[in-house]
Amino acid sequence: MTETNSTQVLAAQAFNTANATFKNGEVQAALQGCDAALQLDATLLPAALLKARCLVRLGEWMAAREAFAQTLRLDASHFSAWLEAGHLCKQMGELGQASAAYQRAIDAAPTRYEGYLAMARVMAQQGQSDLANHAYNEAVQAASAKGVDALRLVHWLMGQYVLEMGHAQEALGCFNDALKATRADTPEALANLAAEVQMDAAKAWLRVGEREKAMKLLTLASGASDEATLSRLAALSFRNNFWQEAIEISRRCVALYPQSAWAHWNLAHLLAECWQMAEAEQVLQQAEALAPMPGARSLRAAVAGKVGDADQALALYAELALEEGQGSSYASSAAMSSLYSDMQSAQQVADLHRSLFASWGEGARSQDSFVRKPLEGRRLRVGIVSADFHHQHPVNIFMQPVLRELDRTRFELFMYFVGDSHDEQTALARSRTEHWAEVGSLNTTQLAKRIDADEIDVLLDMAGHTSQHRMPLFAQRAAPVQMTYLGYPGSTGVPNIDFILGDAIVTPEGCESLYTEQVLRLPGTVFCFAPEEDYAFPKFKAADAMRTLTFGSFNNVPKLTPRTLKLWARVLEAVPDSRLVLKAPSFSDEGAKRIFGERLQALGVDLARVEFRGPVGLTDMMAEYADIDIALDPVPYNGGTTSLQAMWMGVPVLTQMGAHFVSRMGASFMTAAGLPEWVAKDDDDYVAVAQRMASDRKTLLALKKGLRDRLQKTPAWDVVAHTRALEQLIQDHSRLAKS
Structure with missing residues (x-):
């Protein structure tokens, strides 16, 4: 064997080890293995591609782009490299570059449906509906040649994407086509395949207000027997307020898979969310007896918080945040827990928030980098980021009348809805918002680019550290002026949020040390309660x-x-x-x-x-x-x-x-x-x-x-006066926008 052949064999062995490591989820080790293989043989294309995949998984996007470029220098017509490079560009919010990469993938393999489907999705995201429909039809045609499973997948995936964008009616057409293309050898397999599509179709029906039709599909989906399918069904049911149904589905999953730690874990989590704490702890212990549960501490922290032990919850969440390091989602959970604590002073709570989130602003976009048209002669562009416009949520209760009363001659309103719960209140908020965008599936980078493309002047956070927040977006600055209002009762501690809206009582003069934001004060009270439903006043006797x-x-x-x-x-x-x-x-x-x-x-x-x-x-x-x-x-x-x-x-x-x-x-x-x-x-x-x-x-x-x-x-309690005051505060403090 020549020295060259020997080196190539060693490189192949290093790649095989790296590939196995990658499949086991050890991404950093796999990356090191790819580098070792490429040092031995710089032309080893599978190692170059796997290196790019590792870097994507690790979030090192610029390095991943270079790794894809290196792969394509080795083979300029490599379908997977072009396709995955396109996916990366899309993740980075570079939609034009993504579509160019997808076109190269299509050119490399015109009989494969994946390139057409990816092109359809990115064109839809750019509002190019004709091109999206053309690419979708091409994907359907290519999938038809591959068989019914491929055809079902194309219709299903396109339906999911269209639904993510907020086009529920169009998504229903895709899901119906997917169900028509669903075939299986056995009734059990058919039920499992159909259930996955039925769940998404149910989500679409919920979004158009057809709750009964959604319930029928969810009932059909409950005939599935696959563990992952049942787990997803339970989670979907819970998110849409079918709490008891969600628990019953999880119980059935545990009965079908009594040795599955994850089946027990999912049931424990649902029980805790539904406030059945004693049984939640019991089922969690059963899960731990079957396998180690990495999330057990976080669930116990949640339970501690729900039963009024805020200090135990705070200790556990702070410990988890420290272990995970920068960007840990547990930091927000720790922050929330501190608000309930009997032991923390106001200054200690403020200091904790500062320490938890100080690093989140590293590498943020500068305020001076935003360029906007002069404010004179145009409406102010205001964006809201929220997941909470749905029944009974406080943000929805307080904001619906404000949306109704907002002066559209002065303000152009953009809603960036990051939630996954939709009901008649969501539809009402949408009808009251000039520009509504379903952006729950967008990552921080993608959403920031969308907001910048909309030329937002003032961006409002309405979540703070509550569920489905987007604090990293604000920490990295997505608009020239950023404010937090209504969703969180105190300072977020997050860098680059310029203002917090309060009033003379909740944020009195002299309280500035408690806030990382500059305090703005509304007259009266910060929360204006003006319910639109007619609640009959009691007849006191x-x-x-x-x-x-x-x-x-x-x-x-x-x-x-x-x-x-x-x-x-x-x-x-x-x-x-x-x-x-x-x-x-x-x-x-x-x-x-x-x-x-x-x-x-x-x-x-x-x-x-x-x-x-x-x-x-x-x-x-x-x-x-x-x-x-x-x-x-x-x-x-x-x-x-x-x-x-x-x-x-x-x-x-x-x-x-x-x-x-x-x-x-x-x-x-x-x-x-x-x-x-x-x-x-x-x-x-x-x-x-x-x-x-x-x-x-x-x-x-x-x-x-x-x-x-x-x-x-x-x-x-005058919502018109409150809205005028809110508008004036926003207008007065939009001057930081560069024009």
Whole structure:
């Protein structure tokens, strides 16, 4: 064997090892193996291609582009290299370069459908519908020659992409074609293949408001038996508020695959999300007995937070964030947990946010790099990034009237919807938005390029660190001016968010050390509650002043911290003939009732005076406020939507003035309502105010009867005035946009 042949053999062996390593998920080791192979034989094309794939997987995009270029220098007509280079360009938001790469892939292999399908998708993303349809038809024709499985896949994948872009009706046509092309040798295999398409078709029906048709398809899909299919079905059902159905599907999956750790894990996760904590822990232990569960700590952190142990949740999430390093999603979970903590001061919470996210701004785009047309003579382009325009979400509740009232002669509104839950409220928000973009599938780079292409002047974050946030987008700066509003009760700590919108109470003068953003203050209160649904006001009668006085809280249980429960126990002691109603989604679970019952008993509370209530529909929940005389605000995380709902239904809120945004919301609401006497200075004063207000039932009843009228006559509840003030703040602070 010659020396050249020997070197080539060693290179091939190094590549084979790297390839096996890559398949095992050890990407960094595989990259090292590719480099070793290429050092031995620089012409080894499979090693060059695998190196590019490794770099893509590691997120080293520029290096990956060079690796694809090197592969194509070895073989200028390599189909996979052109196709995957196109995928990378698309990930990077370089749509023109992606389409050029896809065309080269088509030229290299004109009988393969993958190039045409990729071209159809990128053309659709660029709004080139005729070219997209042409490429799609070419993909269908090429797939037809390959057989029914390829044809089904083309229709299905195109349907998914069209749906991601928000074109549900067009997607339904693709999914119907995919179902027509679905064939299998056995009924079981057919059910599994069909179920995958049926789930996506159900998503499309949900988006066009056909819930019953979606339910029929999800029911058909539940006949599947494949573990991965059932897991996906359960997750989809949960996201669309079919909670019980999701749990039953997961239980069936565990029954079919009793030795699957992941089947148990998925069930445990769903149980925790549905507030069934005791069983969630039990099923999690079963999963861990079958295999190591890397996510067990994060699930236990979530459970700790949901049962009111914020400090345990914070400790676990902070530990996980530190282990994962820069960009860890657990950093946001730690930040959220700190807001609930009894142990963290306002300054400690602020410092934690700064430390968690300081590095996220590294390499960010500079503010001066944005070029916009002069503002004179045109409307201001405002973008909103949100996932939360759906039923019962607070952002949706507060923003729908603002969208309705926004002055379109002054503002051109762009909604970048990053969510996956769609209902009639999503459709309503879309009808009120001039430019609506479904961008949930776009990564940070792609979305930033889309926003820049739309020439957005001011970009609003409405999530903070809550679910489905896009904080990395803001940290890297996607617009000349960036603001956070409504979605997060405090400073995000994220670099390059220029402003936070508050009011004179939640963000008082002198609070600047608590914020990485510059504080802007709206008049009245930062949250304007102007519900569009007509919730019948309770008919309070004289007899209501004679009933047992009832305190109540409709807040989720993470807010029921040890300090809060101790405070409420003192209130019950100070008002001996009173009772307490605690209502939350978690109280559908007997385990949650037991946990909080035991905590209250340990504080000396007679549980005969406490009533736990689980979740009901929003209209029924609002009606339940008729049973409550005084709402008790938790500390340190005050009620937001729940407090405003209580006030709207005639229930005054006893609150306490805390030290930061999240613990001053109740004070903001009650002060704006002209009821500062309901705002306590500290814990002792909280108890004293409760005792004083409960002692004069006649005055309390009169207040309750007139509370909604009082609010409607107060500027803070005037959504038109609120919208004008919001518009003015945005307009006044858009001047940083380069023109």
